[in-house]
Amino acid sequence: MNLLSLRRAADTVGIPRELRQLLRFGWVQSMSCVFPVVIFVSLAVTQQFPLPWLPRYDWLLLICLAMQAWMLLAGLETRDELKVITVFHLIGLALELFKVHMGSWAYPGEGWAKVGGVPLYSGFMYASVASYLCQAWRRMNVGLEGWPPLRIAVPLAASIYLNFFTHHYWIDLRWWLSALVLIVFRRSWVTYQVGRRRYRMPLVLSFALIGFFIWIAENVATFFNAWKYPNQSDTWQLVSLGKISSWLLLVIISFLIVASLKQVKERRLPGTSVPRDSASRFNR
Known part of the structure; x- marks a missing residue:
């Protein structure tokens, strides 16, 4: 089922317009979450039903590699997106190596x-x-309004990432960096399209929402022993609410990198990526 068939089905049964928009939004979100969902399902299945021949972690690696290849071959993911995802894989792996060591x-x-x-x-x-x-x-078709210049966004993303390492040896700057994010993005909005309508929300709010849902996902992952925090070594416990701030900052890094790369591509291939500020385009 695609968006068109979902839309026709909704029109047939007389679903109110607002609910139809919510269903469309949910469908797009679920299609965008295919990779994370596969990872969580794999964590649950391999925890409850151990697979033969290889350790669990190796099976998870093979599943992730197969899923990545299938998404590319099936057209669910573009080559440019694969490049961005590979960068994040390396960034995340470097962070994991350090954090586990510490x-x-x-x-x-x-x-x-x-x-x-x-x-x-x-x-x-x-x-x-x-x-x-x-x-x-x-x-x-996400667009950005009031996006700061790269000379500000890139150093901010780098500072947030480095703080994940340096706070073990120096003071933790996460709250100062969070305050700086509020200042830098106070006039920034993210716009998105659902069906034929466009919506907008403060960019900082979108950071917080994504960070919160990742924190929920983290609780699911630790429940299925994807990894363990020190306080979960004997029995599973809810991940500290303080971790939301860490995920929020990680989401900001992710968003900054994706947006910055799209801006760079836009300059090389005009009209192919991030829409310029243009309030007249958006239904508010």
Whole structure:
């Protein structure tokens, strides 16, 4: 079923317009979350039904690789999106190696494809966030208003990422960086299309919403032993609410990188990526 058939079905049964829009939005979101959903289903299945021949972490890696290849071959993902996702895989893997070394969390299971105590499938959990952003961006024709220049956005993203490392040796700047995000993006809006209508919301609000849902996903992942925090070594516990701030900052990094790369591509191929500020285009 695609958006057109869903729309016709909704019109046939007389569903109110607002509810139809909500159903369309939900459908687009679910299609954009295919990769993350596969990862969570794989975590649940391999936890409840151990697979033969290989350790669980290695099966998860093979599943992620197969899913990535299928999405590309099936046209659910473009080559440019694959490049962005690969960058996120490497960024996430570097962060995982450092955090596991520092004892922030651990992967207690066995695995052949494990480096420095980190299974290689873990990078795909970061890549799945990038996959969602790229696909949602394309499917909902996302646009930006009031986007700061690259000379501000890029150093901000780099500072947020470096703070995940440096706060172990120096002061934690996450709250200062969060305040800086509010200042830099106070006039920024994200616009998106559902059906024939366009909507807009403050960009900072979209950061917070995505970060919150990733925190929920993190609770699901730790429940299925994707990894464990120190306080979950004996029995599973709810992930600290304080982790929402970490995920919010990670979402900001992801969004900044995706948006910046799309702006760079737009300059090379005019009219193919991020729409310029143009209030007249958007239904408010």
